[in-house]
Amino acid sequence: MNSVILSAGTRYLVWLLLAFSIYMLLRGHNEPGGGFIGGLVGATGFVLDAIARGAQAARASLRADPTSIAMIGLGIALAAGASAAFFGDALFTGQWLFIGGSETEKGLPLSNILVFDIGVYLVVFGSVLALVFALEEVM
Amino acid sequence: MSQITHETPEAITSRSAVRGNGLIGVVPIVIAAGLFAFFLQLTPPIADGQRLIWTATWIPSLGVELSFLVDGLSLTFALLISGIGALVLLYSNTYLAGHPQYGRFALLLSAFMVSMLGLVLANDLILLFVFWELTTFTSYLLIGFGHEKEGNRRNALQALLLTAAGGLAFLLGLILLGSAAGSSRISDILALGPELKEHALYLPIFVLLLIGAITKSAQTPFHFWLPNAMAAPTPVSAFLHSATMVKAGVYLLARIHPAMAGTAEWMWSLTILGATTAVFASFLAMRQSDLKQALAYTTLMALGTLTLFLGQESGYAITAFATFLIVHSLYKASLFLVVGNIDQSTGTRDAATLGGLRVAMPLTAAAAAVAAMSMAGFPPLLGFIGKELKYAGALAVASEPILVAGAVLVANALMLAVAGVVAYNPFWRPGAATPKAPREASWPMLAGPMILATLGALLGVYPDILQAALVHPTVLAVTGGDVEPKPLELWAGFNLPLLMSVATFALGAVFYAFRDRLRAWMDVAFAPLPKLDAAWDRLLDGLKLLAAWQTRRIQTGRLTDYLGATFVVIAAGLLGSYFYVGAPAITADLGAATWKHLALASLLISGAVLTVLAPTRITAIAGLGVVGIGAALVFIVFGAPDVAITQLLVETLVVVLVAVVMLRLPRLRAEPFRAGRALLAAIVGAAYAGVMLLILSQPLDRRLTDFFEAASVPEAYGRNIVNVILVDFRALDTFGEIAVVVVAALSAYALLRLAQGVAR
Numbered sequence: 091m092n093s094v095i096l097s098a099g100t101r102y103l104v105w106l107l108l109a110f111s112i113y114m115l116l117r118g119h120n121e122p123g124g125g126f127i128g129g130l131v132g133a134t135g136f137v138l139d140a141i142a143r144g145a146q147a148a149r150a151s152l153r154a155d156p157t158s159i160a161m162i163g164l165g166i167a168l169a170a171g172a173s174a175a176f177f178g179d180a181l182f183t184g185q186w187l188f189i190g191g192s193e194t195e196k197g198l199p200l201s202n203i204l205v206f207d208i209g210v211y212l213v214v215f216g217s218v219l220a221l222v223f224a225l226e227e228v229m
Numbered sequence: 230m231s232q233i234t235h236e237t238p239e240a241i242t243s244r245s246a247v248r249g250n251g252l253i254g255v256v257p258i259v260i261a262a263g264l265f266a267f268f269l270q271l272t273p274p275i276a277d278g279q280r281l282i283w284t285a286t287w288i289p290s291l292g293v294e295l296s297f298l299v300d301g302l303s304l305t306f307a308l309l310i311s312g313i314g315a316l317v318l319l320y321s322n323t324y325l326a327g328h329p330q331y332g333r334f335a336l337l338l339s340a341f342m343v344s345m346l347g348l349v350l351a352n353d354l355i356l357l358f359v360f361w362e363l364t365t366f367t368s369y370l371l372i373g374f375g376h377e378k379e380g381n382r383r384n385a386l387q388a389l390l391l392t393a394a395g396g397l398a399f400l401l402g403l404i405l406l407g408s409a410a411g412s413s414r415i416s417d418i419l420a421l422g423p424e425l426k427e428h429a430l431y432l433p434i435f436v437l438l439l440i441g442a443i444t445k446s447a448q449t450p451f452h453f454w455l456p457n458a459m460a461a462p463t464p465v466s467a468f469l470h471s472a473t474m475v476k477a478g479v480y481l482l483a484r485i486h487p488a489m490a491g492t493a494e495w496m497w498s499l500t501i502l503g504a505t506t507a508v509f510a511s512f513l514a515m516r517q518s519d520l521k522q523a524l525a526y527t528t529l530m531a532l533g534t535l536t537l538f539l540g541q542e543s544g545y546a547i548t549a550f551a552t553f554l555i556v557h558s559l560y561k562a563s564l565f566l567v568v569g570n571i572d573q574s575t576g577t578r579d580a581a582t583l584g585g586l587r588v589a590m591p592l593t594a595a596a597a598a599v600a601a602m603s604m605a606g607f608p609p610l611l612g613f614i615g616k617e618l619k620y621a622g623a624l625a626v627a628s629e630p631i632l633v634a635g636a637v638l639v640a641n642a643l644m645l646a647v648a649g650v651v652a653y654n655p656f657w658r659p660g661a662a663t664p665k666a667p668r669e670a671s672w673p674m675l676a677g678p679m680i681l682a683t684l685g686a687l688l689g690v691y692p693d694i695l696q697a698a699l700v701h702p703t704v705l706a707v708t709g710g711d712v713e714p715k716p717l718e719l720w721a722g723f724n725l726p727l728l729m730s731v732a733t734f735a736l737g738a739v740f741y742a743f744r745d746r747l748r749a750w751m752d753v754a755f756a757p758l759p760k761l762d763a764a765w766d767r768l769l770d771g772l773k774l775l776a777a778w779q780t781r782r783i784q785t786g787r788l789t790d791y792l793g794a795t796f797v798v799i800a801a802g803l804l805g806s807y808f809y810v811g812a813p814a815i816t817a818d819l820g821a822a823t824w825k826h827l828a829l830a831s832l833l834i835s836g837a838v839l840t841v842l843a844p845t846r847i848t849a850i851a852g853l854g855v856v857g858i859g860a861a862l863v864f865i866v867f868g869a870p871d872v873a874i875t876q877l878l879v880e881t882l883v884v885v886l887v888a889v890v891m892l893r894l895p896r897l898r899a900e901p902f903r904a905g906r907a908l909l910a911a912i913v914g915a916a917y918a919g920v921m922l923l924i925l926s927q928p929l930d931r932r933l934t935d936f937f938e939a940a941s942v943p944e945a946y947g948r949n950i951v952n953v954i955l956v957d958f959r960a961l962d963t964f965g966e967i968a969v970v971v972v973a974a975l976s977a978y979a980l981l982r983l984a985q986g987v988a989r
Contacts, residue, residue, distance in 0.1 A: 119947035122870040124955065130878040137885060157978060160971045167964055182960040184945055199946060206963075207956045213967040217974035218882060224981040225886060229893045 104151070107135030115211050116204075118120075125207035129214025137219025137222050145226035156219035159215040170205035182206075248671075250331040254322035257339045261315035264346065268307045275304050276698050278705065282352060282416055291355075298352035298416055301702025302483055304351035305551070308477070308699070309558045313472045314342040316677035320566055321464040323673040324573060338465065341367035345473045349480055354403040354413040361399065361445075361477065365392045368474050372461040384457040387765060391444050391454050399441025399481075401925045405434045410488070418488050419709065438481065446478030446532045449506040455760040456525045463572060464522060467565030467677075471528055474560040479532060480541045483550070487709030496540045499627055503537025504636040506530070511643035515744060516751050520568045520578045520651055524561065527604070527647055530640050531557040536635065538622055542708065548715040549615070549622035551703035555695065556603060556615035556685065563600035563681035564651060569594055570674055571655055571752060576664030580650050584660015587703070589667040594656040596678035603685040605645040606733065611689040614717050616641060616733070620726035621715065638729055645737025646744060692717035749812055793906070796913045803916040807923075814926075825866060833859040846891040848973030854884045871951040 111132030118124030141150035149156075171182040179185070188197035249255070271281065281299040298951050299307070325331050344363035351357040366389075373385030407413040409428045410421060418425070425431060447455035457473065469475070482499070489495060493581060506532045514526030531553070538550040562731075571586065572578045572591045587594040603612030619641070623634035654660075669675075688695045696717040704714035721727070740747060785791075835876050836855030843849035857880030864873035937950050937958065947953040 117957075118952045120949050120951060122874060122949065124871070124952040126955070127871065127874050127878065130875065130882065134881065135876065137431075137882065141885070157975060159612060160974060164971050171960055171964055179772070182964070184957045184960075186946060192969060201946075203945070203956050203960075206960060207952075210956070210963065210967055213970055217970045219249075220974045220978050222886060223890075224978045225889050228981045228985045229889055 093142065096138075099124070100138050100142040104135040104139055108132050109137055111211075111215075112136075115207060118207060119203070125210030126214055129211040130218065132211070132215045133218040133222070136219055140201060140226050145223045149223055149228075152219065156193075156216045156223060160213050160216030163209045163214075165209070165214060166212065167206050167209025170202045170209060173202050207210075232392045236815065249322045249326055249673075250328070250335070253332045253335055254326075258315055258318045258322065259343060260339065261311055261318050265308065265311040265315055267912075268311055269303060270303060272308075272698050273298055273906045275299060275301055275702050278702070280416070284352070285355075292413055293355045294414065295356065296352035296414060296416075297350040299350060301551075301699065301704070302480070302706035302707040303349045305555065305699045305703045306480055307346055308344060309555070310345050310349065310473050313468060313558065313681070314338075316680060317464045317468040317562070317566075319673050320467075320569070320677045321462070323671055324464055324569060325462065330374075332880040334371075334462075337370050337374070338468065341371060341469065341474070345477070348477055349619055351417045354407050354415065356416075357415070358396075358400050358403055361441075362393070362396055364474050364477060365389065365396055365445075368392075368458075368469050369466045371469060372458045374462055374465065375460070378460075379939055381460040384454075384460040388454045388458045395441045395451070398437045399445075402434050402437030402441060405430050405437065406485075410436060415484065417420045418485070421488050426492050431489070431492070432494060435489060435492075437496075438485065439498060442478035442481045442625075443536075444478070444501060445481075446475050446527055446535060446536065447729045448478070448502050448536060449644025450761060452506060452510065452529050453765065455529060456522050457762065459521050459525050463521065463565060463569035466525070467562045467569065470525060471561035471565055475528060475532055476535075476554070476558075477540065479535045479554070482536065483707045486539060486707045490539070491542055496542075496628060499536050499540025500626070500633060503533045503540060504633060506533030507537060508533075511640040511647070512751060512755075513649075514647045514794070515643055515740070516748055518580045520571065520580050520583075520655070521565070523580065523647055523651055524564055524568060527644060528557075528561060531561065531642065534619065534637065534640065537637075538619075539707075541622065541626055542600070542712065543622065543625040543627070544708075544712040544715050545618065545625040546622035547704045547707050547712060548700060549618035550707065551700045551714075552611075552618050552695075552717060553615045554703075555688075555699065556611045556949060559681045559685040559688075560600040560603040560612060563596060563678040563685070564604065566674070566678040566681075567597040567652070569679070570670040571667075573674075574665070574667045574670060580654055582661040583655035583663065584658045585656070586667050588655040590656070590669045592675050592679065593670060596675070596682045597652040597656060599682035599686050600678065601648040603689070604652075605648040606641060606730065609686075609689045609719055611685045611692070611695070613730070614689060614692055614719060615935070616730060617714065617721060617726045618717070621727045624725060634729070638733055642736035642740055645733065646740035648743045649737075650744065686732065686945050689719065692719065728931075787940070789906075793909065796909050800909070800913045800916050803920055804912075807916075807919065814860075829862055829866065831861060832862070844897070845887065846894065846897050850884055850887050850891060853887070854880060869951075871949065 109181045111128040111130075112209040114123035115125055115128030116123075118128065124162055136148050136152055139151060174181055174183040174185055177183075177185050182199055186199060186201045186203075188199050270623060274281065282297040284294055285294040287293050299703065318335065321334065321338065322331075325334060340607065343359050343365060347360035348357060348364055351360055369385050372388050373381050375381045376385075403413075406418070406425075409430045410418045410425060412418060425434075428434075444451045455470060457471055461469065464617055510526045510529030510533060514523050514530065517523035517526060535550055535557075536555060538546045538553070541547070570590065571583065574590060574593075575583065575586070577583065599610070603610040606612045606616035620634060623637045624630050626633045696714075697849035700717060701714045704712070742802055815950075833856055835858055836852050838849055838852075838853035839848050839855065843852055858877065861873045861876040861880060864870075937954060940958075941947055941950050941953045945953045945957040947957070
């Protein structure tokens with residue numbers, strides 16, 4: 091598709107959508123969002139890019155191979171789930187750490203759940219893009 | 230004689246250059262020898278009548294234990310496995326010296342040995358099965374060790390398919406046995422009285438276990454895989470197909486003997502199977518001119534004899550079983566290794582041409598002579614005692630003593646003749662020139678055959694040691710202690726067994742002298758028998774054809790066929806369950822619907838109608854998009870923002886993807902109206918709508934919702950319940966789902982790439 095407006099706009103939209111997707115990912119535990127939605131939003135940016143400038147260009151701006159991203163995401167999710175074993179819990183049990191937390195203040199929550207969700211994000215992001223790019227290239 | 234070739238030419242050429250395989254050659258030998266020493270020091274307590282049980286929990290939820298039982302029977306097997314294993318590993322290290330894949334070989338052989346030890350020591354039915362299958366699998370890899378040759382691969386696969394198919398029946402039998410006995414612990418099952426024999430499931434259990442045992446132990450009519458398994462390197466044949474794996478079936482029958490033997494079914498099946506196999510295999514052994522094949526068939530004869538005795542309950546029969554088990558392992562492993570020496574030294578295993586090797590290979594000849602005399606049953610070797618006990622056991626058979634004793638006599642006489650062919654001819658009579666000038670094997674390859682042959686001789690002179698240490702404890706374990714074991718004696722006085730021994734020597738000499746005429750007669754007599762090996766190939770070919778046919782039928786490659794099949798199944802499932810269960814009346818209350826709901830419904834309906842009636846593809850896609858976005862709006866209206874966002878995003882992506890694909894497709898042709906498809910669509914739609922209404926008319930079960938609402942913040946520190954469920958409460962499910970996402974994406978990616986390649 092040769093649209094100057096689309097390709098010019100996409101350059102900013104990609105970044106905007108990526109930033110938004112990370113925002114969606116991080117807020118997911120308490121507000122609407124999460125890894126799955128985040129991954130889809132992030133992928134949408136590059137799908138736009140692929141429509142505007144072609145799959146080759148979108149691949150180049152992504153740099154990493156989308157299938158590898160998906161695989162790494164799967165590995166991260168597995169590692170996050172398996173990490174519970176180090177704390178003596180069953181696999182995929184949530185482990186939490188509240189940095190700077192006190193009796194009254196919750197502090198900054200960190201958990202293997204977040205790591206797991208990042209894995210989900212990468213899987214969805216990578217898989218969708220792998221499929222879209224391949225389709226674009228074949229068709 | 231084209232099939233008589235050695236399997237490792239590269240090892241032979243490099244024999245003088247390389248003496249072993251370094252550390253990877255030595256370590257397995259040390260491990261095996263250590264295991265042997267460990268089992269040896271268990272002998273005194275077992276000989277005193279103790280039983281050792283070691284148990285750890287494994288899968289408590291299924292009642293499966295990591296439990297091991299050492300009694301006379303399992304200890305005898307464990308000693309044979311680890312002892313012969315150590316000697317075979319020592320032998321292999323030189324036989325396959327410098328082989329580029331020796332590491333793999335040693336690993337497989339050691340893995341097999343450990344699996345086999347696990348099999349005989351397991352005290353839990355499921356554990357027993359796990360090790361049973363492990364031996365099947367490792368032996369498959371060992372038979373196919375020379376995998377560059379197609380024949381080897383085919384023979385390995387045949388052994389795998391047959392024993393694994395038997396293994397499935399075996400698993401079923403074990404599960405039934407466990408449920409009938411009320412425990413999967415073997416020591417508990419052995420302690421049962423006659424309950425099992427009177428159980429309603431006795432016959433199915435027995436038949437299923439028997440199928441597993443006879444496929445594994447290559448009894449007629451499943452005997453044909455064993456000679457083919459000789460595709461393995463000779464040390465593997467010596468280990469797997471003489472001393473260990475093929476005896477796993479016999480071991481199983483012996484193991485369950487206390488709980489299941491004594492019924493008419495047990496006695497007759499085992500007697501007939503065993504006797505048939507023993508006699509048939511002895512004749513087949515006479516037919517072979519390849520030394521290794523001849524030995525393979527004599528192994529079948531031994532397995533048949535062992536099965537035959539396990540069919541009985543008398544003290545003589547079981548003592549004969551225990552003794553012959555040990556005798557056979559000693560002489561057979563020894564002879565296999567001797568054949569390996571001949572093969573590697575001369576370059577051939579053809580009994581018709583070999584001769585005069587005693588000059589060049591005196592030590593191998595000596596080992597062969599002693600082992601063969603034990604096989605033929607000459608005094609004062611252990612084989613003689615074994616044979617006397619066999620006759621005594623056969624005469625004590627409850628069913629048909631004359632017939633059984635006759636069968637054993639003929640089989641033994643043929644053994645004597647085969648022993649002559651295998652161990653006398655190659656060494657002591659003049660022979661033709663061999664492909665290579667023979668020379669004596671080096672000490673690691675002599676140690677195995679000589680030690681095993683010497684043991685057979687020593688134990689024949691001092692049978693008391695063997696009797697006290699292994700034979701009597703084994704008899705105790707096999708009979709459950711109800712039967713008095715019989716003594717092992719070189720001289721038992723003038724009796725019927727001795728007379729039969731003399732008859733055996735005479736008949737055996739006749740068979741040996743007229744062996745050529747016997748072969749010619751057998752070529753004629755056996756010609757009408759079904760060629761099971763060829764039938765097997767036809768069976769496999771037929772299976773492949775069937776698979777190809779049904780794949781073509783099911784995988785038509787037309788999307789409409791797949792969708793049609795899917796919809797038919799969905800409609801049948803929904804409507805079928807609706808009528809089968811007799812669902813309550815649908816009470817849909819539409820009174821609470823507002824204008825918002827009605828507007829949404831009409832949006833969805835118009836989108837669907839548009840999709841169906843659209844004249845062009847792009848319109849149809851847009852119609853689908855309307856339906857999808859309508860669904861997202863439904864989620865928003867009813868307060869599920871997460872699902873709505875996901876739905877919107879997925880819908881957008883799907884429309885983009887489908888548009889990309891569809892725009893490249895040829896223009897939509899005007900299709901005629903197809904009543905069948907319209908009807909199917911209407912039925913599926915109606916069924917779904919009915920199910921939806923049905924669900925709505927049921928009271929809502931809020932237990933899960935309530936739990937998640939209550940537990941989300943205190944237990945998982947998250948207020949977004951959907952996400953908390955996804956990443957915390959149900960994280961394992963999510964992990965499975967994202968794994969599916971990756972697999973689906975990769976498969977689609979691969980398919981697209983393939984299509985691209987085809988298009989070019």
